[in-house]
Amino acid sequence: MPQPILTAAAMRDAETAAVAAGTTYAALMATAGKAVADTAARFALGRPILVLAGPGNNGGDGYVAASILAERGHDVIVAAHGDARSAEAIAARAAWQGQTIALADAEPRPILIDALFGTGLSRPLDADVATTLQSLVDAAEFSLAVDVPSGVDTDTGADLGAPHGLTATLALGAYKPAHLIEPAAGLCGHLFLADIGVPARGSWHVIARPQLVPPPRDAQKFTRGLVVVVAGAMPGAARLAARAAIHAGAGYVILAGADAGQPEAIVHKPLGDPADLAAILDDDRIGCVLIGPGLGRDDRASALLDIAVASRHPLVVDGDALTLLGREAPHRLAPRADIAMTPHAGEFARMFASADGKLLATLSAARAIDGVVVHKGPDTVVAAPDGRAAVQIERSSWLSTAGSGDTLAGILAARRATGVDFFGAAQQAVWFHTRAAKLAGPAFVADQLSHYLPAAIGECL
């Protein structure tokens, strides 16, 4: 099962359900605190430890960890901020027998455990707290955030004053949006996940390695998936997408409106008049149509887009096609079945309002178009209209290169054409895209990405 992603409220509900099923809040805090202590001890190597303990249960985890580390012989000081509030945090603080100082008096130590605030943060950090925390993180040799970095919004990933430069974050029980969505994700450092015995389920999860099977014994090129890529003003982008589609497992790829170039296996069909597209798309064997990469934004592009939207096939809308749709996207696309779009942040903003952070904004966009939205970026979110979402955890920042999005769109069209629904196909595409980038090594150009797709697919058989 892929790892779930829980909001702060969903995590609290999961904790409540675990308690109803027989455990106690104190036992959960003991497990969480031990996980923090174990992780810190792995990296402390005998160096002095400073634990920053806030007023809530995140601070409670910090006190438990401090006690365990001190019992194991580590040199530990706690810097407390605010009075412990919940019964469990009060008990954890009372059980701590070592030195406690005020946060304002804390001097740097080589190992820092940040247990100031977790999922209960309800407003930005006070400026003095943020400044102290940042200076202690800067001076530490290893810093570990408990559950989430103190000063991020758990559900939106917004930065509410969190320190920069934490070495690592130990997510407790489940990933939260802040572990995966920028800018919070970038503040976590290395991400670890601790099982604290709270069964966590939900409709959001991280994108996991796909599981594929080879084509069936009786497969032939058309049953493997026929993809049509529509080219426009800048045919290079459509060529990249078509190459990606044929390397991502489609059995047959047609490039409509541009010379295919390499590989020769791609079939070129000319598009003199935009209406020629309707004839090409009048074919029941087509498994998916892709329109948008390099399409242009002129009248011809609009005419091609109208024909593609009016066709009966699964449709991926990318690039210029998204800009052409703009605020009309929901109105134009919602009546149409079987649709996916792949906007980057700029294209997304031209179509939809973006309140509440990337995850919720993408889910509401998916509902608005009644289709799958792949909201690209380092923290790519795939959302379905029924409320399911999947977020990228494996990343390659080398993907920030021209043509990389065209490649993703081609992979998505191929995976849909093989018969996977768009929500599944989009997760596969995001995974293969990043995996191909890793196999390609640093500083690849987008043209090279496709060549690594077969190897990436090979890892999933």
Ligand SMILES: NC(=O)C1=CN([C@@H]2O[C@H](COP(=O)(O)OP(=O)(O)OC[C@H]3O[C@@H](n4cnc5c(N)ncnc54)[C@H](O)[C@@H]3O)[C@@H](O)[C@H]2O)[C@@H](O)CC1
């Ligand atoms: N949900 C779970 O299953 C578990 C949660 N645990 C821990 O509990 C944490 C959540 O605990 P809480 O809900 O107590 O939340 P926090 O520990 O994040 O703290 C909330 C407290 O801080 C105050 N506060 C919020 N924002 C503030 C700000 N900007 N400045 C000053 N004070 C502020 C609030 O009034 C509240 O008293 C998790 O992150 C995790 O570390 C673990 O103990 C074990 C299991």
Ligand SMILES: Nc1ncnc2c1ncn2[C@@H]1O[C@H](COP(=O)(O)OP(=O)(O)O)[C@@H](O)[C@H]1O
């Ligand atoms: N910093 C980054 N880290 C990881 N992936 C990235 C990063 N920047 C871009 N990407 C990915 O690279 C692709 C870029 O797409 P896009 O912006 O449409 O580029 P283009 O239009 O040039 O093809 C997307 O899949 C995106 O998720």
Ligand SMILES: [K+]
């Ligand atoms: K924290």
